[in-house]
Amino acid sequence: MSTPRPTPSHTVGPFYGYALPFPGGGETAPPGDPDTITVHGHVLDGEGTAVPDALIEIWGPGPDGELPRKGGSMRRDPVTGGFLGRNGVDFTGFGRVPTDADGHWAVRTLRPGARGEHAPYLSVCVFARGLTHHLFTRLHLPEPADALAADPLLASLPPARAATLVARAEPHRTFRFDIRLQGADETVFLEFT
């Protein structure tokens, strides 16, 4: 049986900013939800310079570990054609934000629950000018420690490499996750087979 070959990837380029980001793209958590966390960080290139034109997508389960099946991340106003923002109730699990001029991004979402043998994590997809193909990584929460120790992916990596996949706790349920595209402390990027 002949199967079609995939369409090749190309860079997102520098000029996606009026098309892909959307209002409330980083406000994934329904307002007031006590399980809300903030994940944020910088994207850095091989010289440690901030990447100001990256696009970050975050996808993850709710606190119960279930993957959301609801739309509405980009909810639209049928009157004006504009963006209404999310409906304030449903959790879609999806966030998308561009980096700012400092190469910084931030997303408020719900604390992900564990799935299977995995320590809780959010899937992170990085696009940028210069990336011919997007990069996948995983943002793990720094606790619980026993879940991190038992995670099959983290356990398969040398400790210094695994550490690039674990966010650092900051006050106010905030977690710092820098993404280093190249060089010393380069983030672990994933390929799915």
Added chain:
Amino acid sequence: MALTQQDMDNEIARHREAYEKSVAEGAPRADHPPRDYPPYRSSLLRHPHQPLVVVATARDPEAVELGSPAFGDTDVTELDNDLTRRHRGEPIGERITVTGRVLDRHGRPVRGQLIELWQANAAGRYAHQRDQHPAPLDPNFTGAGRTLTDDDGGYRFTTIKPGAYPWRNHTNAWRPAHLHFSVFGTAFTQRLVTQMYFPNDPLFPYDPILQSVTDDAARQRLVATYDHSLSTPEWSLGYRWDIVLDGPAATWIEDGR
């Protein structure tokens, strides 16, 4: 000193020859561009040096990446797939329709998923503050659209043909006309951002972004087909372009080899 087009052509040819040699020696064909493609200068400091870490999804059914965000009727409006009707007047340029199907590696339709499209205007200028090259903006064209695939995986956009535009990769670098596409599949692993080109563009051989796809057959899959039966009298020219989402081995069957 900035590289000339001749320098660039030589680099592109070297990478293509190295790729063909590796295939002749038994390496698998590459469907995607290498992340490290020096002729595309922006890739130099932005590609990982470490090999990607492989996650075998067949042994990991709970991977978050095997699910994908959902989009629905609240996320698109009926006008979103017509980029020519977003302002009071008609945009300047050649009106086109672009249609096709989104398929997975089985050839099955990918239904109800979000496609986003963005592009330069007919003069090759983006509605983006950082594009300051001396070509006119069009007050009647922004250049962004969305749609959901139908039950057959089909999509359709009405827009205008974008112009070529210069960029600063090397001296006299020009991008062939292209539409940017962003596509979601049923698994986040199938996520795709790519570009569609128009047939017979004379700029193809000079463009390091298109040539970063070093496999000739794969590169050809980025070029739409002009289809006269899709053209509408007195109205628009029609192009067909199908999109095949890659995915983990668990979601498709390799043809016999």
